[in-house]
Amino acid sequence: MLALAVPRWLEAVGGILFGMALVIGGIVLFGLLIARIGGPWVDRANAELAREQAGAEGYGWLPGTDADGQLHAAGCRIFAPDGDLRRILAGEYQGRPIRMAEFVYTEGGRLPSTSVNHLVAIELPVRLPELAIGHDLDIRAESVLDERAAVEPRMERVEVESETFNRQFRATALDARYASAVLHPRMMEWLLNQPPLNFWISGSLLVAYAAKPWTVPQTLTALPVLSGVADLIPPFVLSDYGQPVR
Template sequence: MESVLPIIVIAAVVALIIVAAVASHRAAKARRDALAALAAARGWTFSPDRDRNHDDHFRQFRQFRQGNGRYAYNSVFGAMKLNDRELPIKLGDFHYETHSTNSKGQSTTHHHHFSYLLSELPSAATPDVTIRPEGVFDKVGAFFGFDDIDFESSEFSNKFHVSSDDKRFAYAIVHPRMMEFLLATRGPTLILSQGHALVTQGGTWKPEEFAPSVEWLEMFFDRWPDHVLADLKSRA
């Protein structure tokens, strides 16, 4: 019996691995199908293929420059509306790898996945801006003098981190009505840089969360004052 027990244990482990692999495959297929259906419903284009050039095309965002083994997948290409124009968008999932070594010198590869939404900006002359919910490290950074931009609303300043290379522009777009919108929606991380906007939250979104993310970004842009857009147009 003792000689049979190891065989039973090994067989059980193998069976669990097979079951987990089958479940993972089915979940991945269901996700691809859901995103393909989203694209089809809106007249957009879907590609499940791995895009290993994505990180080079959007290298201004550090989120796409982490680790190695980087690629975008489950990519959806389309457009979102802003007044009387359309802004090209790309959304989907992104993968990268990191590695760790234990005390015995054994290396482990860690796979990281997160979802994103990218959009062209209303103007390529838009300054770099980051708006995201404030975290513990932001408060620690503020203690050491690495502060973000403060606004008249103490509630907003306590809950959101805002930084920019152009404070005047940041104040112009983060006006009282925009603050109310961001506080009400508990907005995700939003980065404006080099002609593109990136929306992400660090983890993977459910398929049904992609469309609301596009709508959220449309509402964000819709709240930009007309004089800001006119100023950016003149800069361009």
């Protein structure tokens, strides 16, 4: 039997194809392994999120709207200028109207990623200037000094009289005197003894926010803090700095 001579170039091509097959096979096997291991974890996480998002109607939080666009505007200031609201709910807390929603936006170029955040808001009787309070200890939350949270003219860091408060919180505002009027000693002392929360005064809304999906437990934690802040805003701030709600 005659032996066939295989050209060296054909041997090289065969080696390259064999190597590529091994690499592709390895990638496929790795993907299957990740799916097998990660799939149940994702399912458990989704099931837990669904449980934590259930039962809103039991607290009187029903599907609603953001008719005046203020909650959407707050989300655009805090997170990204081109996001959308979903899962909008409305209700009352201690006699004050409230609204809440998830704020979703997409960023990135060729490989875009979707970010799901949440907003919980209590309505104030007047519209107030912008003021953002961020808890430095909550490393999961978006920083209020993030470029995406900037408004024009740009809000700036405000230092208050309490060094303890300055170490644990970041306050940004357009007007330092207004920020100091809101963050009076009693307000600062009260905030220092509350659960970590980032919030923003945006128009007539006092908005708590975090970079994670909305849940009932998070809302139950945020509402007492927001209500306490609203109670402690001095009447002269409402009259001197406030504008009628349109």
